[in-house]
Amino acid sequence: IGETPQDWPAAGLQRLRDLGFKTAAMALTDDSVSIEDEQLLAEDKLAVVLGTEGDGLASSTIASCDYTVRIPMAHGVDSLNVAAASAVAFWALRV
Secondary structure (H helix, E strand, O other), X not given: OOOOXXXXXXXHHHXXXXXXXXXXXXXXXXXXXXXXXXXXXXXXXEEEEOOEOOOEOOHHHHHHOOEEEXXXXXXXXXXXXXXXXXXXXXXXXXX
C-alpha cells in the first residue's frame, strides 16, 4: 500500500480509503466489535490490518482504522499468533 515503510500507517491507510476500502484493525480493545458483527460483514471492500506478534498494532494505527475487531475466544485465551489470526479473519470475513 505504501511505497516505503515510512508510508505506513498514515499514508497507507489513506491510500486504502482513497481506493474505497474500510479498514479493520485486528486488536483486543474495550470497544472492539466481534468479527461476526453484521455491519462489518456487510462492508463491500474491507482491508484487514494486522500487527506483529507480541506488540500487535500501535494504538495510533488502531485509532486510525474504521473498525477495531476481535476474534471471540475461549475463556482464558487472549491472543492468537498472527498467522492463525489472519487465517480466522480472512475466513470469517470472506476476504
